[in-house]
Amino acid sequence: MSSRIESKKQVVEEIKGKIDKAQAMVLVDYRGLNVEEVTELRKKFTEAGVEYKVYKNTMMRFAFKDQGLEEFNKHLVGPNAIAFGFEDPVAPAKITNEFAKEHEELDIKAGVVDGKIIGLDGIKELAELPPKEVLIAQVLGGLNGPISGFANVLQANIKNLVYALNAVKEKQEA
Template identity: 30%
Template structure:
């Protein structure tokens, strides 16, 4: 059933409010994805401070135009879901990438950096999503920094054992 003008106005108002608080957008093709999978995605994204919404392409174009962003969602031939995120793209891209690995019908189409008003390619989002989390990267750097010291301490212990024994 088609939406009434009031319903469309409400969608535009809510979308504009979401856009005000967002730093980045990611667009995804959710065609063929089950309702349960979409609920799981929404929960997953909520945990990283993002929100997934399905907004008609025409209404999404109006919302973006109000923000001064020249982007036409109709360039995507698929059904488009929009992820609004407040923070940086790294955590959300990781969650989206892990979600898409298991779902063959769900595809990342691209995105927009709202601060720079630049388009973000889908491949870039996928590559960012493949990176380990910040904590894992910090652990790897710390391990690399500590490894020479640990090796030096082992040499000193072995040397003292030889001298004492």
């Protein structure tokens, strides 16, 4: 009996550890997906560095409560799986959202990003963000614009100064 309790405590500790390390999590109801579809979803998660696990709701309730995310527990009804994004906070949302578009049986319930619980709308917004590389390029492009404009203004002023000095020189020579 006590070994059973110990194994349950280990599962709760495992979930708590994943909650601590995860940048983002997405909870889904996978009812209606067949084995091939679940395998395809797992493969997409694995390729993106996202861990997809099925835990008993009671174990997840204890873990989320201990981590101060008790509000998340209201979503733990029915068969659930959870995707933990450890490296990219957008990956779990992006993959589940794209997969749900193709497979209506996958029901996205809720998520957690940086310790904040988000609903379906928040997950969809997160999923629509461009990839990290594109965002960085956009920021750098935005920074580059004002710098280029400033350089052009400086260059124009220097040209005008050269023209003025040249005009003064020509006037003195004449």
